[in-house]
Amino acid sequence: MTNRLPWWMGGILMSGLLLLTFSIYGADRAIGASTYVPYVASLIFDLDPEKYSYVNQIKSSGSWEGVMLLGVLFGGFITSVFITKSFRFSLIPTGWKKYKNDSILSRLLWSFFAGFIMIIGARLAGGCTSGHFMSGMSQLAISAMIFGAVVMLTLVITGKFFYNTKGKK
Amino acid sequence: MADIIFVVEENNTTVVDRVFQMVENVIHMEHGSVALVFLIGVIFGGIIQYTRVDKFEKIAGFSMLKDTIIPKMLFLTVGLTSIGLYFMIDAGQAHYHVKPIILQGLIIGGVLFGISMAILGKCPGTGPVSIAEGRIDVLVGAIGGLLGGLVFTVYYDDIFKPLMGENLGNPILTDFFKGHEDTTALVFGIIVILIAIAIPKRELFDETELSQIADKKKI
Numbered sequence: 001m002t003n004r005l006p007w008w009m010g011g012i013l014m015s016g017l018l019l020l021t022f023s024i025y026g027a028d029r030a031i032g033a034s035t036y037v038p039y040v041a042s043l044i045f046d047l048d049p050e051k052y053s054y055v056n057q058i059k060s061s062g063s064w065e066g067v068m069l070l071g072v073l074f075g076g077f078i079t080s081v082f083i084t085k086s087f088r089f090s091l092i093p094t095g096w097k098k099y100k101n102d103s104i105l106s107r108l109l110w111s112f113f114a115g116f117i118m119i120i121g122a123r124l125a126g127g128c129t130s131g132h133f134m135s136g137m138s139q140l141a142i143s144a145m146i147f148g149a150v151v152m153l154t155l156v157i158t159g160k161f162f163y164n165t166k167g168k169k
Numbered sequence: 170m171a172d173i174i175f176v177v178e179e180n181n182t183t184v185v186d187r188v189f190q191m192v193e194n195v196i197h198m199e200h201g202s203v204a205l206v207f208l209i210g211v212i213f214g215g216i217i218q219y220t221r222v223d224k225f226e227k228i229a230g231f232s233m234l235k236d237t238i239i240p241k242m243l244f245l246t247v248g249l250t251s252i253g254l255y256f257m258i259d260a261g262q263a264h265y266h267v268k269p270i271i272l273q274g275l276i277i278g279g280v281l282f283g284i285s286m287a288i289l290g291k292c293p294g295t296g297p298v299s300i301a302e303g304r305i306d307v308l309v310g311a312i313g314g315l316l317g318g319l320v321f322t323v324y325y326d327d328i329f330k331p332l333m334g335e336n337l338g339n340p341i342l343t344d345f346f347k348g349h350e351d352t353t354a355l356v357f358g359i360i361v362i363l364i365a366i367a368i369p370k371r372e373l374f375d376e377t378e379l380s381q382i383a384d385k386k387k388i
Binding site for chain 2: 004005006007008009010011012013014015017018019020021022023024025026027028029030031033034036037038039040041042043044045046047052053054055059060062063064066067068069070071072073074075076077078079080083084086087088089090091092093094095096099107108110111112113114115116117118119120121122123124125126127128129130131132133134135136137138139140141142143144145146147149150151152153154155156157158159160162163165
């Protein structure tokens with residue numbers, strides 16, 4: 001049908017990548033994808049580690065994830081252009097138009113707001129979908145299970161109230 | 170905000186210098202070469218793009234319970250990895266890197282994260298992939314995220330650290346089943362894999378996919 005891998009193939013490949021990253025022959029660490037955000041912010045705004053203790057605290061994880069992020073951008077770009085041929089510039093997703101509204105301004109403002117609280121949330125919890133849900137739960141970590149349960153519940157409640165799905169397929 | 174402007178004036182390194190410093194930090198770490206870390210990112214981005222789980226219709230669709238590809242793939246990943254990792258650690262081929270239970274932080278953070286994930290339709294791992302494939306709205310979300318990261322860093326000691334509460338240690342599931350660690354890990358993994366398979370498959374398509382499906386039907 002469409003040019004993409006099925007969910008089970010994605011799960012198997014992602015699991016292989018996590019195990020490679022965890023192994024002592026790989027990186028001997030977990031995959032995470034939210035520490036890079038405050039770290040990149042500290043690079044852009046030149047935050048002084050002497051003054052802001054958090055910059056010091058995230059220096060190693062932030063650098064590691066920052067290099068990984070460059071790879072993610074590259075890998076995502078190459079795959080979208082050459083494999084799935086899904087690269088295109090767009091301002092508003094189809095699903096937003098269908099279940100929320102047609103306004104580009106509304107989508108951009110909500111995106112900005114959501115991005116802002118997403119990173120505050122991830123850093124308060126100490127991880128995100130990658131660090132907690134995938135890497136944490138794979139280590140049977142209780143912290144990750146608490147985070148996963150709270151996120152899933154809030155996600156579905158928000159979806160119910162934020163989008164207008166009544167009478168639509 | 171006045172503080173930040175002051176620091177910028179005081180220092181004279183450029184953003185480019187600081188990015189090179191970031192790469193240098195990775196060289197001096199024992200967590201893989203820069204090439205390997207970059208490659209891990211490329212594969213990570215490639216898998217997410219090729220499975221299309223970075224699409225708004227997948228994550229926001231899941232929040233409306235109209236698309237279940239995300240939970241199916243996530244649970245399968247966790248189930249498979251948990252079994253593999255447990256025995257790799259047992260054999261000394263990997264180590265635990267367990268995050269602590271900082272209860273208030275986990276709950277407040279989880280609520281904020283869940284709300285924003287439903288609205289943005291991305292998370293910090295899938296967001297960059299969407300930006301790389303040209304989604305401007307997600308780029309705007311990332312700018313919001315960078316500002317969130319800035320606010321968190323600047324007010325960490327005064328506001329956010331006290332808000333997170335105390336560290337309750339970092340237990341894992343097998344700690345509660347002493348003497349039956351292997352079985353616990355195996356049962357957990359199998360149950361999670363079964364959940365992944367049992368979740369009914371539902372999909373929310375976007376315009377391009379719908380037209381492709383329509384074309385196929387005509388043929």
